[in-house]
Amino acid sequence: MAGISSDHEERFTLKALTTVELEALISATTSHDDLDLDYLNALLDEYGTREGVPSMAPERAQELFDERILPLMQSGNKATKLRNRATKSRRRRTLRAFIIASVIAALLIGGGLTALAVRTDFFGVFFKMGKEHMAFRMYSEDAVTTSDVSESIEVAEELKPLQEALEERGITDSLLPTYFPEGYEVLSTEIYDDELGFGIYFDFQKDDETISFNYSWHAVDTVVGLVEKDDTAPLIYNVNGIDYRIITNAGEYLAMWTCGKITCYISSTHEEILYEILDSIP
């Protein structure tokens, strides 16, 4: 028989009733099987404020109740139930959202702290897959030219087409090794020329092992580059006055250096071979 959702609404509703209606309501409430004492008290309290009003016969009160109050209470109950249900649903949704937000926050904080503890780039894992690069910039004033000795150097037979490609583009600096391991065959050669420079790429292969040579030149004031790497710090390896940056990247060893505006890379899947090649660059 709880038909009123709040004290305020209850008071408001009861005040709106006439004394006759109030009496009918009291009569019906007391005769109801599921007696709501709080509600009855509220009715009696309200009735207490209306003393002096002559009472009504119970039959008439019941009649009035059936006519006027019962339909109102039924519709009121329905609306109240719906209101209660909506309120509960809202609360449940809020609670659920709060739990989900808490779990996500806990995961992020926990993961972040762990990542911090092991010094990894946690957020990079998600937003850029935690990639590491060795970045470089080359400015025209940074030009470092090696000695012009290529004509006097006998490069390995396999590298002669590469030497010719460089010389055709006016590159006579010593960029090629005299040593080249046996058994490697040309896998691919790609040469690009345009008004903004050139790119010469030679790949060699022997079974699963590869060696790659890459020389590129951009005819611009500043070149920005990235070399993919794993979490091992680049190593500087100096031979014959040239600083080679040795970078490891997913099973590959790469030496990078610059000669003027030419960016040079030699990479190998075999670490020792890479060092032997670098040692033989004059």
Next chain:
Amino acid sequence: MTKRLTKIIAIVLMLTLCLSAPAMAADARSSDYIRSVSAGASGGSGTITVSFSITAKRSMNTLGASMIEIKKANGVTVKTFHAASTSGMTTSSATSFRGSVTYSGTSGEQYYAVVYFIAKDSTGYDTDSVTTAKV
């Protein structure tokens, strides 16, 4: 019962994430696709020409720049070149590629470019991006 289950799932998730983050990071901190990328810009009098190059670790189905954004010095993008609608930005079946695009803007304005690289084959893909100097 439901609350207990929720708690257990949350704890398991948290532990999984905490433990897997470093592992993922270690695996991801290298590329199976891209070896190196580079880009430069030249120009003047309101024109910028962007030159870029990329080398992959093996032959790729798609290799090059997927997108190049031309930006004013204040960071506002004034032009976007997409590989799908601009020729000469990508190639196929290659281990290396270089290309260029040119944009004619307003004289006296400084521009720079952000080059988004892609290397893709049947096993997956990788991306990188390089921001050039202002010209």
